[in-house]
Amino acid sequence: xxxxxxxxxxxxxxxxxxxxxxxxxxxxxxxxxxxxxxxxxxxxxxxxxxxxxxxxxxxxxxxxxxxxxxxxxxxxxxxxxxxxxxxxxxxxxxxxxxxxxxxxxxxxxxxxxxxxxxxxxxxxxxxxxxxxxxxxxxxxxxxxxxxxxxxxxxxxxxxxxxxxxxxxxxxxxxxxxxxxxxxxxxxxxxxxxxxxxxxxxxxxxxxxxxxxxxxxxxxxxxxxxxxxxx
Amino acid sequence: xxxxxxxxxxxxxxxxxxxxxxxxxxxxxxxxxxxxxxxxxxxxxxxxxxxxxxxxxxxxxxxxxxxxxxxxxxxxxxxxxxxxxxxxxxxxxxxxxxxxxxxxxxxxxxxxxxxxxxxxxxxxxxxxxxxxxxxxxxxxxxxxxxxxxxxxxxxxxxxxxxxxxxxxxxxxxxxxxxxxxxxxxxxxxxxxxxxxxxxxxxxxxxxxxxxxxxxxxxxxxxxxxxxxxxxxxxxxxxxxxxxxxxxxxxxxxxxxxxxxxxxxxxx
Amino acid sequence: xxxxxxxxxxxxxxxxxxxxxxxxxxxxxxxxxxxxxxxxxxxxxxxxxxxxxxxxxxxxxxxxxxxxxxxxxxxxxxxxxxxxxxxxxxxxxxxxxxxxxxxxxxxxxxxxxxxxxxxxxxxxxxxxxxxxxxxxxxxxxxxxxxxxxxxxxxxxxxxxxxxxxxxxxxxxxxxxxxxxxxxxxxxxxxxxxxxxxxxxxxxxxxxxxxxxxxxxxxxxxxxxxxxxxxxxxxxxxxxxxx
Numbered sequence: 001x002x003x004x005x006x007x008x009x010x011x012x013x014x015x016x017x018x019x020x021x022x023x024x025x026x027x028x029x030x031x032x033x034x035x036x037x038x039x040x041x042x043x044x045x046x047x048x049x050x051x052x053x054x055x056x057x058x059x060x061x062x063x064x065x066x067x068x069x070x071x072x073x074x075x076x077x078x079x080x081x082x083x084x085x086x087x088x089x090x091x092x093x094x095x096x097x098x099x100x101x102x103x104x105x106x107x108x109x110x111x112x113x114x115x116x117x118x119x120x121x122x123x124x125x126x127x128x129x130x131x132x133x134x135x136x137x138x139x140x141x142x143x144x145x146x147x148x149x150x151x152x153x154x155x156x157x158x159x160x161x162x163x164x165x166x167x168x169x170x171x172x173x174x175x176x177x178x179x180x181x182x183x184x185x186x187x188x189x190x191x192x193x194x195x196x197x198x199x200x201x202x203x204x205x206x207x208x209x210x211x212x213x214x215x216x217x218x219x220x221x222x223x224x225x226x227x228x229x230x
Numbered sequence: 231x232x233x234x235x236x237x238x239x240x241x242x243x244x245x246x247x248x249x250x251x252x253x254x255x256x257x258x259x260x261x262x263x264x265x266x267x268x269x270x271x272x273x274x275x276x277x278x279x280x281x282x283x284x285x286x287x288x289x290x291x292x293x294x295x296x297x298x299x300x301x302x303x304x305x306x307x308x309x310x311x312x313x314x315x316x317x318x319x320x321x322x323x324x325x326x327x328x329x330x331x332x333x334x335x336x337x338x339x340x341x342x343x344x345x346x347x348x349x350x351x352x353x354x355x356x357x358x359x360x361x362x363x364x365x366x367x368x369x370x371x372x373x374x375x376x377x378x379x380x381x382x383x384x385x386x387x388x389x390x391x392x393x394x395x396x397x398x399x400x401x402x403x404x405x406x407x408x409x410x411x412x413x414x415x416x417x418x419x420x421x422x423x424x425x426x427x428x429x430x431x432x433x434x435x436x437x438x439x440x441x442x443x444x445x446x447x448x449x450x451x452x453x454x455x456x457x458x459x460x461x462x463x464x465x466x467x468x469x470x471x472x473x474x475x476x477x478x479x480x481x482x483x484x485x486x487x488x489x490x491x492x493x494x495x496x497x
Numbered sequence: 498x499x500x501x502x503x504x505x506x507x508x509x510x511x512x513x514x515x516x517x518x519x520x521x522x523x524x525x526x527x528x529x530x531x532x533x534x535x536x537x538x539x540x541x542x543x544x545x546x547x548x549x550x551x552x553x554x555x556x557x558x559x560x561x562x563x564x565x566x567x568x569x570x571x572x573x574x575x576x577x578x579x580x581x582x583x584x585x586x587x588x589x590x591x592x593x594x595x596x597x598x599x600x601x602x603x604x605x606x607x608x609x610x611x612x613x614x615x616x617x618x619x620x621x622x623x624x625x626x627x628x629x630x631x632x633x634x635x636x637x638x639x640x641x642x643x644x645x646x647x648x649x650x651x652x653x654x655x656x657x658x659x660x661x662x663x664x665x666x667x668x669x670x671x672x673x674x675x676x677x678x679x680x681x682x683x684x685x686x687x688x689x690x691x692x693x694x695x696x697x698x699x700x701x702x703x704x705x706x707x708x709x710x711x712x713x714x715x716x717x718x719x720x721x722x723x724x725x726x727x728x729x730x731x732x733x734x735x736x737x738x739x
């Protein structure tokens with residue numbers, strides 16, 4: 001029974017992380033008594049489990065996720081929404097308006113192609129297609145602001161321990177920021193400068209999420225950016 | 231860039247607002263070009279080559295010189311053929327397959343620029359009168375689509391041509407024989423393409439891919455170092471007033487000399 | 498002449514030893530629009546690979562209900578060879594695209610992404626023998642760069658026979674003029690061969706020798722792939738200063 005690396009070592013797919021019995025966590029797989037990494041990232045050994053905190057991955061939808069997406073198609077009784085998953089998500093009419101489907105509903109009047117929504121993933125169908133709902137507080141059509149993209153695996157770092165990182169950005173920039181678990185961030189500020197600072201800061205977190213001492217560097221960075229704008 | 235080819239409305243609005251304010255989404259002014267980097271001699275098997283980065287746009291050009299049959303109406307003149315490949319790795323919106331209208335348009339606009347500027351003296355590129363001539367192949371390869379592909383391709387094409395070494399062919403007993411000698415391809419002019427895009431009431435240069443997705447229309451001017459217009463191409467589904475055309479031309483003339491300086495300065 | 502002296506004097510056209518690889522360079526994450534990418538120089542080969550996906554598959558009837566489809570496209574630029582070639586795909590391009598797919602499929606967890614497609618595009622910018630192997634080496638890195646879950650990397654190398662001698666990593670001249678060429682692809686941690694072809698004529702013992710040689714070459718190339726992937730995350734020291 002042995003760990004072949006140390007926690008926070010960089011591993012690539014195919015690296016043998018553990019030989020023997022252990023629980024397999026994210027981005028690992030078991031084969032013939034050995035645990036291998038399946039994605040590039042930092043290995044974590046802890047609590048009887050081995051996992052890899054991935055540095056690169058697309059968005060893997062989980063029920064309960066809040067996501068930001070664009071309507072890309074309208075079919076009978078349903079909108080298809082691009083949430084950067086491997087397939088488009090489905091938003092069925094009953095999950096968009098609090099009433100059952102009626103044939104005289106004009107779907108583009110409710111949501112048209114090109115419009116953006118904040119939604120919750122409420123189910124994954126048998127083919128793993130994400131099923132969305134926009135019924136609920138803080139969900140629905142986006143009227144203001146714009147979105148940027150970061151790698152989904154960096155979201156926890158953007159949020160920070162108990163929301164500390166994102167709260168700091170909100171306070172320092174005065175922008176409204178909504179974080180979609182799918183890596184889409186909705187930003188809305190009163191002034192262009194504020195929005196520009198938020199975009200730069202989030203970009204830096206995206207690039208450096210895997211490093212240590214990030215919180216301090218971000219605080220310094222925000223200070224420098226604000227000075228530039230004054 | 232959207233994988234589904236749909237432009238979100240909030241993105242369209244953001245770009246329009248930015249243009250109206252005079253400060254584009256990436257922070258540039260309407261008349262600012264992105265950073266241009268040019269490298270020549272990057273491909274060993276090509277007689278000439280160049281690699282251009284214009285912001286995120288990345289273009290590679292290979293020049294191949296061969297021998298072939300002339301066009302019927304110009305039996306003693308060399309032949310220029312421009313071809314563009316919008317390869318699928320350059321953008322999620324490019325599909326594999328034969329050239330579509332976008333890549334054909336780009337190749338033809340670059341070709342017209344070179345031809346009308348009289349970059350080559352084609353009469354010096356004949357070999358056997360009425361039989362064989364030099365063929366100049368300009369192959370434009372888009373490696374990353376970050377917008378403004380025409381301008382980037384034109385820069386790469388002329389940079390590559392300026393650094394092309396032709397194999398020298400000789401005629402011996404009515405046969406074409408390749409010698410060991412090489413000589414520089416004679417390039418007489420340095421035409422440059424400048425694309426101006428209309429978004430709302432704003433005219434801007436060097437559009438990003440996002441700006442191109444939301445633009446009303448696009449106007450490309452190819453201009454030589456003497457300030458002559460060698461080619462014009464309007465593309466896109468909206469119209470332009472004659473005042474807008476004049477303003478776009480002024481902008482293009484200004485930018486052409488800036489870009490020309492970059493091409494000739496990096497020798 | 499004693500046998501030992503003979504071996505020492507034998508040199509390949511470019512001066513390499515029989516089991517020496519050409520100079521190799523791999524960079525990952527070079528294309529901004531692709532989900533994953535890698536650039537490779539192997540000798541004079543210059544190849545760019547971009548990966549997109551997993552994403553919706555069109556046309557839908559080609560998608561598979563329970564797993565992703567892996568699509569490979571091997572394509573040569575007109576200026577990649579002398580004389581210039583047409584940009585249209587040839588039959589050889591089609592065959593190579595197919596064997597590349599077979600070489601990569603065992604490594605990818607396709608069943609995680611039903612009804613999707615993972616596209617691998619290899620563009621040959623300059624060719625000098627062994628392009629399918631070089632393409633696979635870059636494709637492997639590009640797939641990892643895209644965050645697609647994989648069992649292992651795929652490494653690829655060719656061995657063959659030239660002028661009576663078994664050699665590793667044939668250049669264009671050795672490929673054209675030699676007696677045999679054996680390209681091979683391999684998953685190093687799982688110890689499985691995923692591509693194997695031969696062109697030419699060899700005795701069974703020589704064939705065996707080529708496989709051993711190629712596997713040796715793969716071990717060395719694997720280290721370069723690993724370095725390329727790690728390097729992207731080591732840039733932080735410079736970036737931190739911004």
